[in-house]
Amino acid sequence: MATGRTHRPATRSRGIPEATVARLPLYLRALTALSERSVPTVSSEELAAAAGVNSAKLRKDFSYLGSYGTRGVGYDVEYLVYQISRELGLTQDWPIVMVGIGNLGAALANYGGFASRGFRVAALIDADPSMVGKPVAGMPVQFIDDLERIVAENGVSIGVIATPAGAAQQVCDRLVAAGVTSILNFAPTVLSVPDGVDVRKVDLxxxxxxxxxxxQRKAGEETGGEAILPPVVRDAAAVTPAEGRKGPDGDMPAVMPA
Amino acid sequence: MATGRTHRPATRSRGIPEATVARLPLYLRALTALSERSVPTVSSEELAAAAGVNSAKLRKDFSYLGSYGTRGVGYDVEYLVYQISRELGLTQDWPIVMVGIGNLGAALANYGGFASRGFRVAALIDADPSMVGKPVAGMPVQFIDDLERIVAENGVSIGVIATPAGAAQQVCDRLVAAGVTSILNFAPTVLSVPDGVDVRKVDLxxxxxxxxxxxQRKAGEETGGEAILPPVVRDAAAVTPAEGRKGPDGDMPAVMPA
DNA sequence: GAGTGTGAACTTATTCACAGCT
DNA sequence: AGCTGTGAATAAGTTCACACTC
Known part of the structure; x- marks a missing residue:
């Protein structure tokens, strides 16, 4: 997460803790399920169980949004769905672009949950000319040269990168230059971005x-902690001996080629 | 993360903070890149930049592992690669199974970074008989009925779930019953597992x-914070009015059908 | 009675800043 | 002189426990 902005904006902003924000989608999902079953109200205890957190945390989280519950009763499901959706910005429509339509990119494009909640795939983009025009998830792949135009024309502010690691930074730079300010990165690389651009990464x-x-810890504990089991060395190639180190246990194995 | 074990094991254990553990793979990746370029040593400043964290944090993190640096010089790249690998348990071989070989599952199976570091895909498993036998990423998909046998025969302790949400809990239960104690969940559901089983989720x-x-915050800030822009309501279906609420701003829009 | 909302206590994580080693 | 390793200070997040409302 590379959020720039150290100082809070001038206006006294209700600062919702990052940890809370990260849980709101979880609550929303649980609430949506209840809503589909036409459950009218839910207690913090029940909802917390459905979302896999404890109820004190859930109540604290909700308290940052406002007082949306009724004491002695619980929360109105539909009302909460709306409030959380609004807080997350899901009451508006977010066009996104996906760059890198390989195995993973195609799978993500086909993944339904993507489009479901306010997100709309505006374009699939790839650098491989042989991919261009091919339909993936019902839309034709577009060539990377058109990236800037696509972002501008669709008012895209969120980009998804699913390219190989080597291409990711370059793609990221182009996205940012074109006006994208939030990036979801599936490539196994650290992206560097200017202040004000958010990056989240998903890394297999x-x-x-x-x-x-x-x-590994569990295996150690079974034998009564501080396990004697010497780690099975899988690949000890090219490791320097370097004597005099003081790690808590286990220096490098002696069998090691310099 | 559903780690049971509240009490620390009896033996005075070097407890590495969870936040540190989560960063070790990042450091490892950066170090591996340096190693491939035959860079012999690196300072906390340089390595931190490569990993996208600040140097104080990196040094603190390393201090939990032991004193592996040299003052005035920096860290020996190869030595650190080894120590972090060992700490993460990557010096041993981890057979994993993947259950659910749809779009996403197949993409994950094909993803190289998977197999690279100590992880070996022992089996791909699906519930669709028409998938069985088909080669994906060079190995035949196996039928879900064989799950228990496969886990047992291969000593699998890590399972990856890439099934639809509806099937995930059931698959999870079977994996756990068969002996799996760590699960990486790509299905958009909360999994419940017994104490002692770890779950991590990846959710698009x-x-x-x-x-x-x-x-959304950024958009608000541009206009000088506390934006007047009324959220564009995308889907206001089925929301109860519920008067007298006191959220920090914005009650539900009036146009809302009960 | 039931269940929210929230200060206060506690735990975990981050950052600072500098002593200490090479 | 340079850079690590780490206590101390600060910040962020979680849990407790109970006053308050319906």
Missing amino acids: SIELQILAFHE | SIELQILAFHE
Whole structure:
């Protein structure tokens, strides 16, 4: 997240904590499901369970939006759906462009949840001329040379990058120059953007690595903590010995080629 | 994240903060890039820039792993690659299964970064009999009835769910029953799992909604904060009036059908 | 009675700033 | 002189617990 703006805007702004903002879509999804089942009201306890958080957190989160509940009763489902939608900006229409229509890009374009909530795919863009014109998710892929025109004509402010890592920064620069100010990045690279542009990243392999960390911990705990199991070295190529280090445990294995 | 275990294990454990763990893969990626360019050492400042964080945070993060740097010089790239890999558990091999080989599942299976770092796709599994046997990313899709056998035979502890939302919880339950203790969930649902099982979710539409929130803020700020612009209502269907509410601004529009 | 809304306590994360090593 | 490692200060996020309202 590369939000510039350190100082808050002059007007006394109701600052909704970032952590809360990140949970609003979760609440919204749970509420939408209730709405479809025509449930009229819901308590913080019930809604929290549906959203997978605890009720105190949920109430605190909602308190930043205003007092939308009724004591002794709970929350009006439809009313809350509306208020959260509005807060998230989903009562308006957001045209987005997707750049990089490979395997992943195509899959994302086909993914329904995309278009569902206020988001509309304005264009699919790729740099491969052989892709251009091919229909993906019911719309023809456009050539990257037209990126600037497409962004301008559609008033696009949100871009999705699903290119290979090598192309991502370049695409990002063009998007930003064309006026895009929010980017969802699926390429495994750190993007650098000017102040005022938001970047969120979704990274497959990072998520797996975090899971592996915890998984490893579990394995260690089973044997009574501080496991003796020496890590199975998978790839010890090209690691310098470097003596005198003081890590909490495990120096590099001796079998290591310099 | 549904980590059970409230109490720390008996042995005085070096508790690495969750926020730090989440950044280690980032550092690792930056270090790997340096390693490929045969850069021998790097300062916290340089590495932080490459990873997109600030240097104080990076040094603090590394301090939880041990003292792996050299004052006045910086960090030995190869040595750090090894230490972080070990800490993340990437020096061992993690067989994973992917369940749900639709558009997204197939795209993920084809995604290289998956297999690269210690992770090995042991099986692709789908519930659609017509998919079974078809090669995806060079391996035949297997039928969901074999899930338990596959998990057991391969010692799988990490599962990836890329099914439609409706099937996700059921698949999750089967994975957990079969012995999987870490799950990466791409389905737009909250999964409930027993204590001791970790779930991480990747959710497209949530990320977009967070971006929309910030995007809306920017639009408001341009006109001098506390924008007068009335939110364009896209879908005001079925919202109850509910008078007497006290949100910070904007009650529901009057045009609303009860 | 039931359940929200919220100060206050607590926990986790980030940033500062500088002592200490090379 | 340069750069790490880390206590101390600050900020952000979570949980507690209960007054208050319906």
